[in-house]
Each structure stands twice: as structure tokens, then as C-alpha cells.
Amino acid sequence: MTRLTKALVLAGCALFASSCSKEGCLSGDADCKVPPPCPKVALTCDASAASKLDVKTIARASDRSGGLDAIGAKGDVKLSNAFTEVTIAGMGNQNLLDPNGGSILDLLPAGTSKDSVNQILQVVGILPGDAAHYTKLEIIDERPARVAVQVKGALDGRKNVWIYTRYELTPCDRGVRVRTEVVNASVDTEMWSLVDGYYWSGREALPFTPAAGAGFKHPSFSLLTINDAYETFPYLAASGHSNDEQISAIAAVSCTDETMEGFQSDQISAAGKKRTIVPSRGAMIFERYIAVADSKGVGGAVDLARQIRSQVVGEKLVKLTGKVERLNARRLDGERETSIVISEGSLGQPVEKRVPVSQVVPDKDGTFSALVKAGQGYVVEVHSFGVKVVEKDFTTANDDTQLGTFTLPSTATVNFIVKDDSSQPIDAEIFVVPADAATKEAVAGTFHGRFTTCTPWLGPPPGASPACNRVLVKSGVGSAEVPVGKFHFYAFHGPFASLGHEVSQVAAGTSSLAFTLKTLDLLPSQALSADMHVHGASSFDSSIPDMDRVLSFSASDLPVIIATDHDNVGDYTKTIADLGYAQRMTAVNGVETTGHIPFMFIPHYGFPLVIGHYNFWPITFDPSLPRNGGPFDELVEPGELFQRTKPLFSGTPLIELNHPWADPEFGRDLGFPRALSLDMTKNLPAQDDGSAMGMMVRVPKTGGATFANDAHHAQEVMNGSSNAQYLQYRAFWFYMLNQGKLRTGTANSDSHSLTDNTVGMPRNVVATNVQAGPSFDVNTFNEAVQKGLLLGTNGPVIEASMLDASNSRHSYSLSPFPPKHDGKVQVKVKSAPWIPVDEVRFVVNGQVVKTITGLTPPADPFASDGSFVRYEGEVLLSELLTGVSGDAWLVIEAGRALPLTGDLGGGLENARDGVPDTTDNNGDGVVDVKDVKEGQKIGPLADLPEPKDGDRGFEYFSITGGSPCAFTNPFVLDRDGDGKFSAPGVKEGI
Numbered sequence: 009m010t011r012l013t014k015a016l017v018l019a020g021c022a023l024f025a026s027s028c029s030k031e032g033c034l035s036g037d038a039d040c041k042v043p044p045p046c047p048k049v050a051l052t053c054d055a056s057a058a059s060k061l062d063v064k065t066i067a068r069a070s071d072r073s074g075g076l077d078a079i080g081a082k083g084d085v086k087l088s089n090a091f092t093e094v095t096i097a098g099m100g101n102q103n104l105l106d107p108n109g110g111s112i113l114d115l116l117p118a119g120t121s122k123d124s125v126n127q128i129l130q131v132v133g134i135l136p137g138d139a140a141h142y143t144k145l146e147i148i149d150e151r152p153a154r155v156a157v158q159v160k161g162a163l164d165g166r167k168n169v170w171i172y173t174r175y176e177l178t179p180c181d182r183g184v185r186v187r188t189e190v191v192n193a194s195v196d197t198e199m200w201s202l203v204d205g206y207y208w209s210g211r212e213a214l215p216f217t218p219a220a221g222a223g224f225k226h227p228s229f230s231l232l233t234i235n236d237a238y239e240t241f242p243y244l245a246a247s248g249h250s251n252d253e254q255i256s257a258i259a260a261v262s263c264t265d266e267t268m269e270g271f272q273s274d275q276i277s278a279a280g281k282k283r284t285i286v287p288s289r290g291a292m293i294f295e296r297y298i299a300v301a302d303s304k305g306v307g308g309a310v311d312l313a314r315q316i317r318s319q320v321v322g323e324k325l326v327k328l329t330g331k332v333e334r335l336n337a338r339r340l341d342g343e344r345e346t347s348i349v350i351s352e353g354s355l356g357q358p359v360e361k362r363v364p365v366s367q368v369v370p371d372k373d374g375t376f377s378a379l380v381k382a383g384q385g386y387v388v389e390v391h392s393f394g395v396k397v398v399e400k401d402f403t404t405a406n407d408d409t410q411l412g413t414f415t416l417p418s419t420a421t422v423n424f425i426v427k428d429d430s431s432q433p434i435d436a437e438i439f440v441v442p443a444d445a446a447t448k449e450a451v452a453g454t455f456h457g458r459f460t461t462c463t464p465w466l467g468p469p470p471g472a473s474p475a476c477n478r479v480l481v482k483s484g485v486g487s488a489e490v491p492v493g494k495f496h497f498y499a500f501h502g503p504f505a506s507l508g509h510e511v512s513q514v515a516a517g518t519s520s521l522a523f524t525l526k527t528l529d530l531l532p533s534q535a536l537s538a539d540m541h542v543h544g545a546s547s548f549d550s551s552i553p554d555m556d557r558v559l560s561f562s563a564s565d566l567p568v569i570i571a572t573d574h575d576n577v578g579d580y581t582k583t584i585a586d587l588g589y590a591q592r593m594t595a596v597n598g599v600e601t602t603g604h605i606p607f608m609f610i611p612h613y614g615f616p617l618v619i620g621h622y623n624f625w626p627i628t629f630d631p632s633l634p635r636n637g638g639p640f641d642e643l644v645e646p647g648e649l650f651q652r653t654k655p656l657f658s659g660t661p662l663i664e665l666n667h668p669w670a671d672p673e674f675g676r677d678l679g680f681p682r683a684l685s686l687d688m689t690k691n692l693p694a695q696d697d698g699s700a701m702g703m704m705v706r707v708p709k710t711g712g713a714t715f716a717n718d719a720h721h722a723q724e725v726m727n728g729s730s731n732a733q734y735l736q737y738r739a740f741w742f743y744m745l746n747q748g749k750l751r752t753g754t755a756n757s758d759s760h761s762l763t764d765n766t767v768g769m770p771r772n773v774v775a776t777n778v779q780a781g782p783s784f785d786v787n788t789f790n791e792a793v794q795k796g797l798l799l800g801t802n803g804p805v806i807e808a809s810m811l812d813a814s815n816s817r818h819s820y821s822l823s824p825f826p827p828k829h830d831g832k833v834q835v836k837v838k839s840a841p842w843i844p845v846d847e848v849r850f851v852v853n854g855q856v857v858k859t860i861t862g863l864t865p866p867a868d869p870f871a872s873d874g875s876f877v878r879y880e881g882e883v884l885l886s887e888l889l890t891g892v893s894g895d896a897w898l899v900i901e902a903g904r905a906l907p908l909t910g911d912l913g914g915g916l917e918n919a920r921d922g923v924p925d926t927t928d929n930n931g932d933g934v935v936d937v938k939d940v941k942e943g944q945k946i947g948p949l950a951d952l953p954e955p956k957d958g959d960r961g962f963e964y965f966s967i968t969g970g971s972p973c974a975f976t977n978p979f980v981l982d983r984d985g986d987g988k989f990s991a992p993g994v995k996e997g998i
């Protein structure tokens with residue numbers, strides 16, 4: 009800092025004295041003595057704790073912290089004492105939303121493997137350029153008094169707005185002290201919201217704030233309405249909601265102010281200083297304490313935040329204690345069994361007027377406690393299995409108060425036994441579904457109104473088994489505590505096995521259910537099924553433990569899994585071996601790159617975008633490196649990302665474009681074609697012409713790229729068990745085939761837990777002689793996928809072939825061949841009895857040209873013998889190609905009938921773009937403006953009607969939440985015999 013600049017900045021500080029450091033200098037000065045963060049906070053501990061204070065730069069994988077969300081790596085810095093471990097990203101170690109390092113990656117109780125933090129970083133607003141871009145890191149080692157890391161830099165989009173953050177530990181800290189200074193060295197006046205950004209990502213920790221009607225509940229907002237979502241609160245807390253033995257809790261509290269300000273969502277939270285106008289040469293300082301506790305529920309961390317507030321603002325505290333009990337309870341000390349919310353207020357107040365202040369989980373003996381502010385009345389809500397079962401209020405608590413005993417309703421313990429038809433125990437997944445209206449109403453539960461509603465709610469949906477209404481069974485044995493009522497119990501072992509079923513009136517006490525399942529003769533010989541898009545704990549938006557994740561693979565009878573965690577190379581090798589599956593299961597290390605930082609501009613659109621998500625495999629797993637060896641995937645177009653990833657492959661590469669038309673999340677598109685607002689009523693240009701269409705095909709001019717942006721090998725056509733956007737993904741795939749861009753169509757679950765999607769539903773059936781286990785050859789497998797030797801399915805199995813001009817038989821693939829004159833396509837469709845197949849469709853050049861209906865369903869959906877063939881026949885190619893001139897492609901589909909859809913204008917400026925966006929929602933047989941939801945311009949694209957109990961397909965819907973569907977990859981027909989495929993293109997203007 010020059011003398012003149014420093015003088016100008018300090019002159020600005022004189023106008024904002026509360027924002028200046030006490031010594032009258034800024035932490036950017038080498039000779040500046042910066043006050044310690046949170047000097048008012050003094051925690052006590054045994055004198056020997058000073059010997060455990062440490063700071064180290066991570067040099068190897070063994071130096072990393074442990075936990076479901078731990079991502080610290082080589083080059084990051086770890087501070088630790090007897091109570092806390094915190095990891096700060098090293099310079100250049102980019103992760104998630106952080107442009108260049110300097111953010112908190114891991115924060116957990118010392119000596120545990122319970123990191124429940126994705127990332128905590130500093131920002132002054134919501135735009136990409138508002139994040140801190142640190143460029144220098146300094147380690148401060150002043151043991152035995154303190155250790156610290158100081159990072160320095162500027163805002164990512166404004167080099168003349170300087171930012172300095174210090175992370176510090178003293179011997180007795182139960183968390184990390186943090187001080188951030190931001191200096192406006194520009195000539196412009198700025199509006200700053202100086203906050204910490206907490207990246208939750210939707211299926212992990214949830215923010216908890218004490219505000220009227222808040223707690224875990226917060227109003228929804230968009231990036232355009234976010235200003236209205238800001239609120240004030242005394243502290244912010246959060247905890248993990250997965251395996252009870254692998255989670256911790258955090259809480260953030262200001263060290264200088266009565267309250268913080270920010271917004272909350274299940275994706276990201278902000279907590280910090282009040283929004284402030286900062287003039288040129290002005291500055292701001294934010295000091296806070298981020299506590300961490302070995303706690304189920306947020307209560308342990310909230311107690312620490314309360315103790316800190318008592319020192320900072322003089323808040324008087326009292327302790328509330330109580331006990332819960334339930335007759336014959338297996339346990340009481342888990343969030344699924346018992347969760348208690350304590351709110352300021354009374355039962356006479358509406359719920360939205362009460363102020364939730366803590367959420368606690370009892371100990372094994374049922375006792376619980378919480379620190380609260382003295383002089384308030386409190387309401388105590390006790391939730392059991394997602395349902396509020398007791399609610400009491402207590403008058404003003406001026407002193408420590410005993411709340412008494414809360415008696416919970418009885419539940420049942422159900423034991424499950426699952427065997428195959430040779431009486432051997434097998435892994436399976438149990439689905440529990442209410443069998444009458446009274447039960448359905450009584451057991452519908454949530455996690456305090458968050459995540460999703462489950463009937464019954466057996467545990468947090470993103471977490472370990474039991475989760476939502478699902479229970480994993482290992483080696484034929486499983487057990488769950490279940491609310492009383494009447495239920496269907498389904499035993500599932502994948503789409504190619506029979507479905508077990510029992511109806512039981514469950515009463516208090518213990519009962520057992522036994523199931524026999526049979527693997528059915530559905531798959532062709534030399535076929536291997538694989539789910540090529542699966543997430544586990546290594547993903548920032550997944551919190552299912554590895555043991556449960558791998559057990560779910562086996563329960564769904566999946567021999568091959570591609571581990572595609574977000575921005576983190578996944579590896580299940582050890583877990584597979586520990587569970588004894590190594591001889592029959594293979595998990596391939598891969599990664600799903602995930603754009604976080606908007607940077608890309610397209611013509612006629614004023615906001616920056618990201619490029620969406622891609623899967624890459626096989627990738628070398630290296631736990632010592634950032635992202636476990638995955639590529640840095642920000643601020644690049646796909647072609648440059650492909651170039652960056654090229655040296656990371658450990659075998660024949662496979663690049664998959666994921667969910668190409670998925671809805672954006674938090675302003676970020678999940679698929680590159682949708683980010684470009686691709687117009688599929690027009691043909692792609694041969695090269696970059698400056699348009700968004702040209703961006704799809706261009707080779708980026710940066711990073712030495714030699715790949716075009718559309719150089720992926722495969723594209724998801726089916727994604728997720730409900731398969732809700734099949735018609736849109738299918739439309740893009742068909743469009744690319746019509747452009748001569750022959751890419752393999754794939755079908756994947758994109759499962760992040762037991763409940764968001766059922767793993768392996770859908771999946772890919774790859775025609776290969778490769779076997780899972782020790783002899784698995786990823787190169788041969790990937791080559792088969794690249795060639796399109798693949799059926800995508802969530803149940804039905806299609807076998808199809810035809811003769812070429814020389815009478816050689818061909819199955820579907822991306823290799824063109826001349827079909828036999830007046831040839832026929834032979835088709836056989838099979839399915840398990842519980843998987844309905846209503847029709848078989850033949851699609852030529854993107855148009856359904858023939859539909860075969862009237863297929864006879866099996867009489868018993870739970871049968872395990874008889875014929876599984878739903879259709880077998882042959883169709884003349886001349887019939888399918890009527891009116892088609894030139895080369896063509898043919899895809900065959902089977903499953904439930906598709907809904908009637910239309911394109912009413914979902915593209916830029918509401919123009920039609922060739923993508924279905926609206927269904928026949930009023931049922932008049934026409935898709936038009938009458939089908940559009942009031943207040944909208946298009947849509948919705950509604951799902952097929954949900955089958956009711958007793959309807960055909962109810963069992964299938966209970967497992968997947970969707971409808972059966974399968975598709976072949978194309979037969980590519982070189983009809984003129986010139987040895988190549990001349991694509992039909994699209995007829996523009998029609």
C-alpha cells in the first residue's frame with residue numbers, strides 16, 4: 009500500500025470509525041499490528057490444552073481431517089487444538105464457490121471424523137465478482153498463545169477492493185475466530201453485504217436461525233427477489249442429518265454486534281454485517297466466532313453461540329432440562345427417533361409468531377438440555393419420526409428450569425428377512441407404503457418442515473438407512489422402528505428381479521416379515537448393467553455414508569457403478585472390499601464437473617452463466633490432491649474443460665453430458681445446451697458463427713483446447729427415477745442425431761441418497777462380454793459405451809436387430825450400415841411382472857412413426873415365473889421409412905404411453921425452441937395456451953397421473969415415483985450405401 013493510498017483509506021476510515029481497526033491501520037500493511045479476532049471472547053480449559061495447539065500445511069492424505077464433507081488436501085492449512093480442527097484452502101486450491109483458495113473447507117470437533125461443512129467463504133454480495141479472491145496466505149505461529157492463517161487479496165471482480173481475512177485458534181477455542189476487513193480503494197461508492205457464505209447444497213446441513221416463524225424454515229426467493237429475503241438474527245446454526253455417528257453442528261455469532269444480517273436457503277446462507285453503503289476509501293470489519301460441537305442437532309453449537317453472546321452482549325442464560333420416554337423404545341438418541349424444538353413464545357401464539365431458538369436430540373437415557381435467554385416463555389415441541397407428538401409451553405424462565413418428562417407414542421420394530429429362490433440371503437431394499445388412508449394421514453412426516461414429506465418418515469431423507477420410507481437389508485437381514493399402522497412392505501432387488509410384497513397391520517412390539525425374490529430371465533447374454541451417474545458422501549450435495557451407498561448398489565443388483573461425485577473424484581474400492589462385494593461388483597473412479605462461478609455470456613442475454621455438468625471416467629483417484637485429483641472446472645467452456653481433463657484419465661476416456669435441459673438451480677444451469685438456450689428448430693452451423701448455436705460447436709481459443717464444445721461421447725436421455733424430463737432430454741438427443749452428431753444415449757439414476765432417486769433406476773444395459781469384479785476391463789466397457797451398444801431402461805428390456813445388405817445381423821449402435829432391401833426389424837420386449845409395458849414405439853429421425861399397443865399385462869405383479877415377454881414381432885423397414893428419403897436413424901422405445909406435449913415457446917424472448925414445455929393439462933386433446941398455468945407463459949410439463957393403491961403400476965410408482973420406459977440407441981441406416989451417414993437435419997421454419 010502506498011503512503012498516499014494508505015492516507016486516503018485512513019481518511020475514509022475516519023468517517024466510519026466503527027469500521028477501522030483500533031490501531032488505526034489495516035491488515036494489508038506488513039507492519040500493522042492487527043487486533044485478534046473476537047477479543048471479548050474468553051473460553052476456559054485445562055492448562056494442558058495449550059500443548060495441543062498446532063498449525064500445519066497438509067502434505068499427504070493422512071494429514072487430512074475426516075468426515076462426510078472433508079475435502080482438505082495437499083497445500084491446504086489445518087489449524088487445530090484440543091477441541092477444534094479447521095482447514096483453510098491453500099492458494100490455488102480452488103473448490104466449489106471459492107475462486108482461488110482461502111475459504112474454510114473443513115470444521116469439526118478435534119479427534120473425530122465429523123466434518124459437516126462444505127465450504128464457508130467471504131463475499132460482499134451475490135454477484136460472481138463479489139467473492140473474495142485471495143492471492144496470498146500467511147501462517148502465524150505464536151504457540152502456545154495462538155495459531156492463525158491470514159489470507160489477502162481483492163474481490164474477484166474488482167481488484168481495487170481489497171480484502172483480508174484472519175482465521176485464528178487459541179488453546180481453549182471450541183471453534184474458529186474470524187476477522188475480515190474490506191477496503192474500498194476504488195473511486196466508487198459501494199453497497200456491501202459483508203457476510204460469510206455457507207454452502208449447504210440442498211441435501212446436507214440445513215440453516216437454523218432464531219427469528220419469528222424461522223428455525224429451519226425460511227421463505228423461498230429467487231436471485232431477483234433475494235433482497236426481500238434478508239433478515240436479522242442473533243446467530244446462525246446448522247448440523248448434519250445423516251448417520252448419527254458422523255455428524256457435527258456449527259453456529260456463527262458476531263463478536264461485536266447484537267445481531268447479524270443475511271438470508272437462508274437449503275442451498276446457501278449468508279450471515280454477517282448489515283448491508284451498508286461504503287464510500288470510496290471506506291472500509292468495513294466483520295468479526296465472528298464460528299463454533300463447532302460434537303452434537304446431534306444444532307443444540308450443542310447453539311449452546312456455544314449463547315455462551316459467546318453472554319460475553320459479547322451480556323445476555324443472561326438459563327438451562328432448560330427435560331426427558332423423553334417411550335415404552336419399549338429401541339433408542340431415543342437419534343434425530344429420526346426424537347427431535348425437540350424449543351421456541352420463545354406460548355401456545356397461545358400462532359406458530360409463525362414464535363421464535364425457534366434451538367433444536368436438540370436427547371441422550372441415550374432420554375435426557376436433554378438447552379441454554380436459552382432468561383426471562384422468556386418457551387414452547388417445547390417433541391417430534392417423533394417426523395411428526396409432532398407433544399407440545400407444551402412453560403412460563404417465564406428466570407432460572408434453570410426442569411421441564412419434566414415427555415411421553416411419546418409407542419412404535420413397532422419390524423424385522424425383515426429376504427432370501428432368493430434357493431433360500432440364500434440377499435441384499436435388498438424395503439419400501440414402506442401406507443395401505444390405508446388413516447395410516448397415510450397419521451404417519452406423514454418431515455424434518456421440521458424441511459427436506460421432503462415421507463409417509464412414513466423413518467429417518468432424514470438424505471441420510472443413512474432407514475431414510476424416509478426405505479430400509480436397507482444386508483445379507484438377508486434388516487430391521488427398522490416403524491410407526492403403528494397398516495402398510496405395504498415391498499422388497500426390491502432391482503428391475504430384473506421379482507418384487508416381494510406383504511401387507512401388515514403393524515402394532516406396538518416386534519414382528520417379522522419374510523420375502524423370497526427371484527432373479528428373472530430378462531437380460532440378453534453378454535450384457536452388463538451399470539449406473540453411470542451416482543453420488544455419495546464425497547459430493548457436496550450428498551450425505552449418505554459410503555457403507556449405505558455401496559449396500560444400496562448391491563440391493564439394486566448393480567454390478568457396475570461409475571462414481572461421479574461433484575467436483576471430487578470418488579472411490580468405493582475399500583468399502584466394496586469391506587462389505588465382501590469385490591468378486592461381483594466394480595466401481596469406476598470418476599467425477600461430475602460442476603460449474604459454480606458464472607462467467608459465460610451468450611448473445612442477447614445479459615447475465616453470466618455456467619456450462620453445466622459433465623461426467624468423466626476413469627479418473628485417477630489421488631486423495632492428497634484438491635478434488636481428489638479431479639480437474640479445475642471453473643471459468644472454462646466445455647472444450648477447454650475436456651482438454652484439462654485429458655491427462656487425468658486412467659484408461660479409455662468417457663465424457664458424458666448430463667441432464668442437458670435440467671432446470672437451473674440458484675441461477676446456474678445444469679446442462680450446457682440449456683445454458684446456451686439452444687434453438688432446436690434450426691440446424692447447427694458448421695463452425696462458430698458468433699451465435700449461441702455456434703458456441704455449441706466451437707473449439708475454445710483458450711487453454712490450448714483441441715476439443716469442440718460438443719465433443720462429449722454420451723448424453724443422458726434418462727436421468728432420475730421419476731424420469732420427469734425424459735421428453736426434453738430425448739428431444740435434444742434426437743436433435744443431435746439429426747445433426748449427424750452421433751452420441752450414445754444413456755440412462756442414469758443420478759442418485760444422491762436412498763430417497764431422491766432409487767439407484768439403478770434407470771440404468772444402462774451394455775452389450776459387452778466384460779464381467780464385473782477383479783477381471784473388469786474399463787477400456788473394453790467404455791469402448792462399448794462409445795459405440796452405442798447400450799440400452800437405457802428403468803425396467804423394460806428391448807432386444808432388437810435387423811439384417812444388413814449382406815445378410816449380417818446388426819443390433820443398435822452408432823455405426824452406420826446399409827440395411828437389407830425390404831428388411832425387417834425384429835423386436836422382443838420383456839419386463840418383470842411388476843413393471844407395466846403399455847406400448848412399443850418406433851422413432852425415425854425424431855418422429856414416432858409406429859406405435860404398438862394392446863399388450864397384455866401379467867395377471868399377478870408379484871409372480872416370479874411364467875412368460876416375461878410383453879411383445880415379440882417384426883416390422884417391415886419399408887413401413888417405418890415411408891416418406892423418408894436419404895439416410896435415417898431408428899430408435900425403439902417401450903413402456904408406458906407418453907403424455908401429449910407441445911412447444912409453446914420456452915426459448916429466448918419466449919420463442920419456440922423445439923423443446924417440449926407444456927402438456928395437455930386440461931385434457932382436451934390439444935396443447936395450447938389453455939393448458940398454461942395462470943401467471944405463466946408456458947407449462948407446466950406435468951407428470952403422468954399418479955396411480956392409486958390397487959391400480960396397475962402402483963407398485964412400480966412406489967419404488968420409483970415415475971413410469972416405466974426403455975430406449976435403444978439408434979440403428980444408423982446408410983440407405984444409399986456410400987459408407988457414411990448423411991444426417992437429415994431439421995426443416996427450419998416449420
